[in-house]
Amino acid sequence: YWKSFQKLSDNKWEYHRFHIFHGYLSILTENYFTCSKADYKALGSVIDDKTEPYLFRIEAAFTRGLKEWDRSRREDAATFYRLAIQMGDEMPESQRRRKFLRMDPQNTGKIHWTVAELAEVTLKTVRDNLRVLEYKTAPPISGTNVAGDRTYPRSDGTTYVDPQRSKFFGGTSDLELLDRMAVGGSKCDGCGKTLAETGLEELFRCKRCRMAYYCGEACQRKRWKAGHKEACRQPNQIEVGDYMRIGRLQSKPEWQGLVVQVLKPDPNKEGRWLVQGEAIKQQVSISSNKLDHIRPAA
Ligand SMILES: [Zn+2]
Ligand SMILES: [Zn+2]
Structure with a gap:
């Protein structure tokens, strides 16, 4: 997908490029494959490229934010989400009015969407995610x-x-409470080391609840015995x-x-x-x- 997208660089193919790029982003967001360094770079290059249509750059920033969140980098995720919102505000009218044929929301057939409408679908999720990150x-x-x-x-x-x-x-302390209401992942739930202190790319997540984060097996074992066994829930x-x-x-x-x-x-x-x-x-x-x-x- 990415190679096709690059080959078809002329924006007279914008409609086709949109579908190809969307395919690329879909497999990243659905986690069919792990997002590689090359993928992060690819997303970054579209976000930064002012000659690319705003819609593409918004979609890229959203996906990048999502991947940062997946890696427990909440601040970075928030930064990319804010960037997407900013680009949505900046999108010129000439781009907003363009139309693409895509499936309607009920999946019954294809309809013409304006670029503004397509961007709004993504931006709504961006705003929702950002609100969660900001505790709002x-x-x-x-x-x-x-x-x-x-x-x-x-x-x-x-x-x-x-x-x-x-x-x-x-009687739960407010700090504990906040910790429970956050998405987690900024520090090990066992020893309390921050992600940076562990030197890891990302923390390990409990496979069962996916909401407890650890620096390694030792902390995970210790916490499991100390009470996570009772507190852990399947989704x-x-x-x-x-x-x-x-x-x-x-x-x-x-x-x-x-x-x-x-x-x-x-x-x-x-x-x-x-x-x-x-x-x-x-x-x-x-x-x-x-x-x-x-x-x-x-
Ligand atoms: Zn730990
Ligand atoms: Zn768990």
């Missing part, structure tokens, strides 16, 4: 949702600590007492990102759980596929 959907457990008047810790270091959180989390495994984050609900989008505790299975509806949180005081029933684990407690 994190858990205003008591009260206001999503970056309202209340602030909570952001990647720039400003923090706000709500005493309600500690209460709700049964679709839910236990009573777990703290989980609510996903996007059609009927209650403002609940997205809130952290709640699982009380018990909903006796009236299979596949649903009764949950409660500081921001949602009454017990509510949520489908298990709308509940995401936060990082394990141990």
Whole structure:
């Protein structure tokens, strides 16, 4: 894909180049292959090349951000996401109006999309991912949702600590809590060494929950015995007492990102759980596929 993309450098082939480039990015984002050094370089060259259409550069920056996130480099991921958003703002009208034939969102047939619409599909994900990285959907457990008047810790270091959180989390310290609500991966969950201190390209992830990070087998073993064995969950495994984050609900989008505790299975509806949180005081029933684990407690 990459070689074809380079060979077809003339932008009179923009439509074909778009499809080829999209194919290349798809296999990278789907993790069919490990992203190699050459791939990082290739993505970087498109991002930096001002003669390339903005749409391509946005897609490249998004993919690069995703790969950085995969490698636990959260700050780098955020940088590329911000770059994508900036390029979306800068895209000239002449490019925005261009049209490409692509599948419609329901996959029923091909329709004409403007470049602006295609870019927006990617930029929406970029903004969502960036919000997670910046803690903005994190858990205003008591009260206001999503970056309202209340602030909570952001990647720039400003923090706000709500005493309600500690209460709700049964004495868990705020730092622990933040750690559990972050994506993790900036340090070893065993010895606490930062990624830089370990000298590794990336930390190892628990194969089961994929949310605990270690510098090596020794730390992983130690933590497993010390309690990760009980705290580790498979992605679709839910236990009573777990703290989980609510996903996007059609009927209650403002609940997205809130952290709640699982009380018990909903006796009236299979596949649903009764949950409660500081921001949602009454017990509510949520489908298990709308509940995401936060990082394990141990
Ligand atoms: Zn370690
Ligand atoms: Zn685990």
